[in-house]
Amino acid sequence: MLENQLCFAMYSASLAMTKVYKKILKDLDITYPQYLVMLVLWEKDEVTVSDLGGKLFLDSGTLTPLLKRMEVMGLLHRARDTEDERRVVVRLSQEGRALRKRAMAVPERLMCALPPLEQVANLREQLKDLRKGLLEDAEES
Numbered sequence: 001m002l003e004n005q006l007c008f009a010m011y012s013a014s015l016a017m018t019k020v021y022k023k024i025l026k027d028l029d030i031t032y033p034q035y036l037v038m039l040v041l042w043e044k045d046e047v048t049v050s051d052l053g054g055k056l057f058l059d060s061g062t063l064t065p066l067l068k069r070m071e072v073m074g075l076l077h078r079a080r081d082t083e084d085e086r087r088v089v090v091r092l093s094q095e096g097r098a099l100r101k102r103a104m105a106v107p108e109r110l111m112c113a114l115p116p117l118e119q120v121a122n123l124r125e126q127l128k129d130l131r132k133g134l135l136e137d138a139e140e141s
Helices: 006-028 032-043 049-056 060-072 094-103 106-111 117-140
Strands: 076-080 088-092
Touching: 006 032, 006 094, 006 106, 032 049, 032 060, 032 088, 032 094, 049 060, 049 088, 060 076, 088 094
Parallel strands: none
Antiparallel strands: 076 088
């Protein structure tokens, strides 16, 4: 049965979470994947595309078009690394930095749609452990 599948529970929960974020992020005029990129850059500006992809579990084929759109939006800049031209460095624009202040309310607004904080924290840790185990298994294959 579909409802008994862990993968379906995770998939449908992810879809539901993305719907909530879409509603919250509408005021910021960014998508959920764009928000994730911004979170990484707000934490540490000037990261390589490969480091960004590693943090977000995205390959460059998915990440590059996303970053190009964000650059056109004026949120970030991409440039070849001066020391190693094979690497592309991504850094926030002034507009990207300013967006952080407007995004400060996002976590609070999300919490209104979630169960109690203790449950959420426990679930997050369980999902991180699950992801780690699944990735280790995938790499062994």
